[in-house]
Amino acid sequence: MSVLSTVSEFVGYDQTASNAVSITVNGNQISGWGRVSIRMGVDIMPWTAMLETTLYQPDTGASVDIPAGAACVLSIGGDTVLTGYVQSVSEELTPQEHVYRVVIASRSVDLVECSAEFSTYQMNNTTALGIAQQVCQPFGISVSAVGGAGDIQIQQFSVILTETAYEVIERVCRLAGCIFYDQPDGTIVLSPVGTTVASGGVQQGVNMERLVSLSSLEGRFSSVQAIIQNPAILFTPPADGDKHAQQMQAQTAPVNASASDPGVPRRRPLLIPVELADDNYSVARKRVQWEVARRYGRSQVIEATVSSWRDGSGTLWAPNTLIPLTRASSSRNDLLLGELELVQGEDGTHANMVLMPSDAFVPEPLVLPAEQNEVTAAVSRD
Structure with missing residues (x-):
């Protein structure tokens, strides 16, 4: 050839x-x-x-x-x-x-399309990074971590027999509160949401060729409230005074977990359940804040096209880096590069970017499986 x-x-x-x-x-x-x-x-x-x-x-x-x-x-x-x-x-x-x-x-295409294989489908006393490494080992893919991502200890983790390797890693990274993505050398990295700022960034009048901005209320709520999952029995009709409000208060007051989005102008409440093992409601308090921040972040999207594949220092643009966006008014906003397309053709070389606030990529807080098992065992003993 x-x-x-x-x-x-x-x-x-x-x-x-x-x-x-x-x-x-x-x-x-x-x-x-x-x-x-x-x-x-x-x-x-x-x-x-x-x-x-x-x-x-x-x-x-x-x-x-x-x-x-x-x-x-x-x-x-x-x-x-x-x-x-x-x-x-x-x-x-x-x-x-x-x-x-x-x-x-x-190389990660095999993780996405193929079933996970293990000698045992339940792992004990390991880390999120260790589980990700085990699931990738049969495919010859190395997994590393930066910034302490994946260090969290997981006492018990079970793999569902029909899960793909990608689905296993996605679940365990949610437990660890980190993100994961491909690397140029064919490996996978576990990482916190990026804090590295790209040189130069996207500047109107310099390298920006096109910009589309979206600000939306879709999927956003004025308030997010965690609620205990016990049945709320209404002994009197809701229209009878404030009995309904009293019953709702009884279900939410012990948790004391709520957050509001000041950008939503009308009443749009969202109730989320407290997880079974969250006995001190610490995860619920993180979850309501995450719901507001994540939904806001995903509703503020910038699509930008720039004239180069490289930043001001000559480094290729890379996902999970902060991109300074500077408008003609000289206002600057650092947004995370979530998606990148490098294109080249008869009309030249361009980079298409999808940028969002960093909060749009923070994983959902979850209760660790070990805590769930301990609570379940305690209930069983009673």
Whole structure:
């Protein structure tokens, strides 16, 4: 197979060295792709890429032979961006052109699509990181942690037989209060919500090509109240004085867990149940605050297109980093990069970003399984 370093001559497209996209398959580096789309994100697994070239001169002797299923590495300049497998290869032939298209997925595609396998489906006295490492080990995928993510001790954790490996990791990361996502080298990282600020960021009049902002009340509530799950028996009709209010007070007062969203102008209450093992209601108090913050964060979305794949320091944009957004008014707002698409084609090189407040990505507080088991055992003994 010849190395397609001259494909750019066929498609009439010249790439700068820092943004030259190539894939390495079976020891061969293939570059010169005319159209590129690379999709990455905090909530996206696996990361994926689509590469396409159009050969207008099929008799030049250049050839492509990329087998589906082959291991590959995608790079931009000297930076590794995605390590995984060739998912599919397609060709389209017409009298005028020969279109060759390759779709790539990161190694985590097997975690998303395949069932989890263990020697035992119940793990005791381990950490969230340890469980994630065990679930990834059969697939040859390493898992690391930064910022102390995944260090939380989990006394008992059971895997459901039909769960995918991804579903197991998603559950355990919620218990640990951290997020997880792909890395360019094909590994997975457990991490807190990012605090690293990208150099330069997105600036109107500098590198911003397009911006769409969304501010919504959808899914938001004026108040969020935790409530005990015991039955509330109404001995008198709700219309009889304030009996209904008194019964509701009896169900919520012991918890003392409520939060409000000042951005919701009309009455929109939300009741959430207190979990069985949350005997001191500490998780419920965190949960109501999380509900307000998460729903607000997901309702404030910025979609921005910038003219470069790299920040002001020359580093490729990366998910889970804070992006300073500067408007023409010079107001600055640091938002988390949740989703990123790097695209390249006849109209140049662009980066499409989805930005939200950091609170939009904080995992939901949950009661640890060990605490649930202890409470269940205590009830059984009684």
